[in-house]
Amino acid sequence: MLGHLAPDRAPKSAMLIAVVALLLSAGAPSNPATAAGASFSQATTAGGTFTGAWVGPCCVGIANANPLIAGGDQHFLSKIYEPLVTYSIDKTTGGYGPTVPALATDWTTSTDGLTWTFHLQPNVTWQDGSPFTADDVIFTLTLCESPSVGCVYGGGISNITGAADVKNGKSTTLAGVAAPDPQTVTITTDTPNAAMLDALSVIWIVQKKSLSSIPIDQITKSPYWTTPGQAVGTGPFKITNYVDGQFMELSRYDGYWRGKPVLDKIVRREFKDPATALLAFDKGEIDFTYLTADEVNREQGNANAKIIAGPSQVDNTIVFNPLVNPAFGNKLFKQAMEFAIDRKSIITNLYNGKGTALPCLFGNPAYVAPDTEMYDYNVDKAKALLQQSGVNVSSLPTSR
Numbered sequence: 001m002l003g004h005l006a007p008d009r010a011p012k013s014a015m016l017i018a019v020v021a022l023l024l025s026a027g028a029p030s031n032p033a034t035a036a037g038a039s040f041s042q043a044t045t046a047g048g049t050f051t052g053a054w055v056g057p058c059c060v061g062i063a064n065a066n067p068l069i070a071g072g073d074q075h076f077l078s079k080i081y082e083p084l085v086t087y088s089i090d091k092t093t094g095g096y097g098p099t100v101p102a103l104a105t106d107w108t109t110s111t112d113g114l115t116w117t118f119h120l121q122p123n124v125t126w127q128d129g130s131p132f133t134a135d136d137v138i139f140t141l142t143l144c145e146s147p148s149v150g151c152v153y154g155g156g157i158s159n160i161t162g163a164a165d166v167k168n169g170k171s172t173t174l175a176g177v178a179a180p181d182p183q184t185v186t187i188t189t190d191t192p193n194a195a196m197l198d199a200l201s202v203i204w205i206v207q208k209k210s211l212s213s214i215p216i217d218q219i220t221k222s223p224y225w226t227t228p229g230q231a232v233g234t235g236p237f238k239i240t241n242y243v244d245g246q247f248m249e250l251s252r253y254d255g256y257w258r259g260k261p262v263l264d265k266i267v268r269r270e271f272k273d274p275a276t277a278l279l280a281f282d283k284g285e286i287d288f289t290y291l292t293a294d295e296v297n298r299e300q301g302n303a304n305a306k307i308i309a310g311p312s313q314v315d316n317t318i319v320f321n322p323l324v325n326p327a328f329g330n331k332l333f334k335q336a337m338e339f340a341i342d343r344k345s346i347i348t349n350l351y352n353g354k355g356t357a358l359p360c361l362f363g364n365p366a367y368v369a370p371d372t373e374m375y376d377y378n379v380d381k382a383k384a385l386l387q388q389s390g391v392n393v394s395s396l397p398t399s400r
Helices: 134-145 163-167 196-200 274-282 293-299 331-340 343-351 379-389
Strands: 004-009 016-019 049-055 085-089 096-101 104-109 115-120 177-181 184-188 237-243 247-252 265-271 288-291 355-358
Touching (some): 096 104, 115 134, 265 274, 274 288, 274 293, 331 379, 343 355
Parallel strands (some): 049 265
Antiparallel strands (some): 004 355, 085 096, 115 184, 237 247, 247 265
16 A cells, blocks of 8 residues: 545634645645544534535435445445544644544443444433434444445444354344444454544444335435435434435434534535536635645635645545555555655646645554654655565556
8 A cells, every 4th residue: 555645624614614635645746635624613603505516526425325335425425324423623633533432432442352342321312302322323333244235334344243144145134243232333353443533433323213114225215305204313313305316405404413513404416517516605605615735726716615625534544455466566666656656746746736645545644653653754665675576567457
């Protein structure tokens, strides 16, 4: 795995432009990367509607309202659904801070690292008024391991006891997850999972009562997720209007367990490209959009816009698969590729300095060992290591 470049990004409330996330890592071009969604709780006056842009093709689009399969769309869906735990925000860097409670109040781990115990927040209700319980957590985690669901983040909890049986169709019950009482969930794994909290932070809990009547092989693409009055979460906003390919409207849920939301509504409009979204912003049609690095200078002179930059936790990378070619598992070859990439030049010339070189895949510094080496650009070292590796470059497959 080669080194990474992390883009700058930005959240804000009304009339905000977020600096995005066009990233290149180790010389591999990619689609625009979406920054995390704006923090709608920052509004200073009560009421009103906040309208933001969602720009393709980096994300699936608003039709992808199922939090189990959503990628970048999760940032918007986090206003509807919530995980057991989440990350705090470092007020100095704008990046991730320590893990903090969400639907779980606290958690403990057994001395052997195999059993996690989570106590749930009391008095949490779904948006239909019914109580949130441990059964909802068990139901969600089981869905994540079910092969017909295709949960994006199911791999992070795949060492839960019994997960392999669910994934292989041998069982419909996730043996390693239990509910000693309605407010407690235990998770037992076959091996210690140091990244358990990280994995659970991106698994949005869904309601067992409303989804259990849908055949499991139909849940993924069910109209349930975009139907107002059917799709319910525990979050501060609920779906009240939806037009495929155009917009999704969320209205506040007054029974939200953290307190009544400040805004009345949040509207997510879908745009096919950043330029069209920016035009809508300049016309005053939307309050928030994403910028490419090239568009930042243009908007610097917009008196109605505020540009905020910060770590996006989004990166692009090249990953070598030794199953495709054994040479990709050659340590000297991979080190040669590291030295061959001029990351500083990429950041300066392609992204106007709006990026940061990283030593590994993780944007969250909590997961980066302090002795992780950053490879500087050095053509001579790259050539020497490539020769030592014995790899015939002309025999390698190409990727575009």
